[in-house]
Amino acid sequence: xxxIATFRAVFPELxxxxxxxxxxxQYYLDFAAQSLRPEAWRxxxxxxxxxxxxxxxxxxxxxxAGTVPGRGQLGIVASKSVGPASISYDNSAISAQVDAGHxxxxxxxxxYWELMRMVGTGGWQL
Numbered sequence: 001x002x003x004i005a006t007f008r009a010v011f012p013e014l015x016x017x018x019x020x021x022x023x024x025x026q027y028y029l030d031f032a033a034q035s036l037r038p039e040a041w042r043x044x045x046x047x048x049x050x051x052x053x054x055x056x057x058x059x060x061x062x063x064x065a066g067t068v069p070g071r072g073q074l075g076i077v078a079s080k081s082v083g084p085a086s087i088s089y090d091n092s093a094i095s096a097q098v099d100a101g102h103x104x105x106x107x108x109x110x111x112y113w114e115l116m117r118m119v120g121t122g123g124w125q126l
Contacts (some may be wrong), residue, residue: 002029002049020057028053041119048119053114054060058106 004025008015011099014025032052041048 002032002046002053004029006046007050007053010050014057019061020084024057024060025053028056031056043051044115044119048112048115051108051115054108055103057110058108059102062105 004022007025007029008017014020029049032049036045036048036052038045100110100113103113
């Protein structure tokens with residue numbers, strides 16, 4: 001079972017209790033406990049729980065704007081110029097996860113998505 005202290009130790013980038021209050025972390029821990037079936041996840045349940053919670057915390061922070069740990073990458077820089085500043089990304093690796101839905105919006109979500117597919121948790125409706 002993952003508790004707040006364990007979660008913060010494993011994900012120190014999400015350890016700031018001012019940005020990520022204990023109540024919010026506990027809310028998502030409870031959500032994970034209700035959403036992830038132990039019989040499917042077996043010995044990967046704690047890892048899945050951590051990534052699940054990290055994803056939702058990052059998504060919450062994204063909605064508040066600013067730089068966020070775990071925010072999904074835009075892709076590999078494909079080209080850039082200096083004046084008047086332009087940059088383009090190759091996001092084919094991310095767009096290949098088209099079925100991942102909101103999980104593709106953070107690096108935690110992408111790791112969770114891949115782990116979820118490995119443990120064979122069954123169908124998800126997005």
